[in-house]
Amino acid sequence: MPEELRGTGVSPGAGAGPVRTIAGAVPEPEAGSRHAGDADAERATALGALAAVAADLEERGARSVTPDGRDVLNAQALMASDPGLADGVAAKIDEGLAAARAVFEAFGVYREMLAGAGEYLAARATDLDDVRDRAVARLLGLPMPGVPASDEPFVLVARDLAPADTAVLDPATVVAFVTEEGGPTSHTAILARTMGVPAVVALPGATDLADGTPVLVDGTAGTVVVNPSADQVKRARAADRARTAHVAETSGPGATKDGHAIPLLANIGGPGDLESALEHGAEGVGLYRTEFLFLDRATPPTDDEQERAYRTVLEAFPKGRVVVRVLDAGADKPLAFLPPPGDEPNPALGERGLRMLRRHPDVLAAQLRALTRAASGLTAELQVMAPMVTSAEEAADFAAICREAGIDRPGVMIEVPAAALRSRDLASEVAFFSLGTNDLTQYACAADRQIGSLASLQDPWQPAVLDLVASTTAAGIATGVCGEAAADPALACVLVGLGATSLSMSAPSLPHVRAALARHTLAECRQAAGAARAAATAAQARRAAEAHLNP
Structure with a gap:
């Protein structure tokens, strides 16, 4: 039987398809892990990983499907190449921490600053987490977190979506976003609206949905219907087409x-x-x-x-x-x-x-x-x-x-x-x-x-x-x-x-x-x-x- 879940709709429209989840969550490096004693080599390794992440984000920005996506990714690249962050990483390595742990802890200092700095800047903490995870994945030799490949259109489900992934998505393939976290001012919401992709955020338990589960996302109402009937999907798509047509026809003050x-x-x-x-x-x-x-x-x-x-x-x-x-x-x-x-x-x-x-x-x-x-x-x-x-x-x-x-x-x-x-x-x-x-x-x-x-x-x-x-x-x-x-x-x-x-x-x-x-x-x-x-x-x-x- 269909089950309706309710979150916060942040981008209008309806999208239906199987669930696909973000792959490759990056684990926290072991607390207290230390390098072998060559601090100079460890610093070079850590800063090299940050430089590679910055270059990758800039390249993704060049491929972004929206100007907003390009701006977001360029901002993330600046985070990765921030001199203050590099100094923080170097200081941690000088204390004996291994490169991956040093990066993790240095980013943590910045994250706390953002989280307490008002709604707009606090919403950027997720962007910072993504930069951190990409650098840590490189240093630990792990797969980079990212959007799964799929041969069919799908609904992307995640705890939260990183701008580096969201900005290069093809709206013809990703028919909707659903996240457990986020809000109307998050980059996920901003980019979803710019791309015209339906999105529901702040949906508790979203990541409990198994891969392949059929869902119907209504970004206007803020609902996700699990195992919708064919008739529900048909009616939702018809309503969405009518809404889109009316939007296109309405102009002026x-x-x-x-x-x-x-x-x-x-x-x-x-x-x-x-x-x-x-x-x-x-x-x-x-x-x-x-x-x-x-x-x-x-x-x-x-x-x-x-x-x-x-x-x-x-x-x-x-x-x-x-x-x-x-x-x-x-x-x-x-x-x-x-x-x-x-x-x-x-x-x-x-x-x-x-x-x-x-x-x-x-x-x-x-x-x-x-x-x-x-x-x-x-x-x-x-x-x-x-x-x-x-x-x-x-x-x-x-x-x-x-x-x-x-x-x-x-x-x-x-x-x-x-x-x-x-x-x-x-x-x-x-x-x-x-x-x-x-x-x-x-x-x-x-x-x-x-x-x-x-x-x-x-x-x-x-x-x-x-x-x-x-x-x-x-x-x-x-x-x-x-x-x-x-x-x-x-x-x-x-x-x-x-x-x-x-x-x-x-x-x-x-x-x-x-x-x-x-x-x-x-x-x-x-x-x-x-x-x-x-x-x-x-x-x-x-x-x-x-x-x-x-x-």
């Missing part, structure tokens, strides 16, 4: 079926993301993550560097809006020139975002000056928002600083439950809100986004999170959504039904959300939202909403 306008915007990290945003029809930028200008630097970027980066984005949307989030730094995104005020036992609840910027007003002032100059003479609407805002007092202080700098559209992110519950107080101080559903869900459910076992609590379909969204929109000012919740077509409709006035997401998700909105009236979105809020669990909320939305 975002709007519901009855013409209620919902601007569809892109989340970006800098000018390098503009091509994809424009290609997928973004009407503007709903979240410009400016921290990417500041990462991996001993000093802040200069005023001119900032101005150029901001102006390039503003120039790309002469008739749209560009919503810039000021530097979201702190203990969970450490910057060398903005050290945290001491040890923080729980960085997610520490001094980050606006809390940190209030300790370093010169950094905020320089950023606002650069934004004002960048927008001068341009027609794009610049909006600037602060992250990690809790109170009306904080909102008022930020708005005053913005207006003093010449920015007349200040806003705040609603990602702290206290701000959502008292949104009416904050609304009188600023021009707009932007709901950061990733953090809002984490804080509302007390569930760290990096802990896979808590995935069910990190679901933005949680009725309590939907209640906080409704509380925020009730304040009566423009309220966009810039968390990954907006990339879920069904949830996007619910968010509109709850009162969201714009939606921002990763660029490849825009066409699917545009098509979903175009299929439903505002009244249907409101009915779906009401049904979802009345449910008791996240899974029930999704099913209740979908019952009110046309297939």
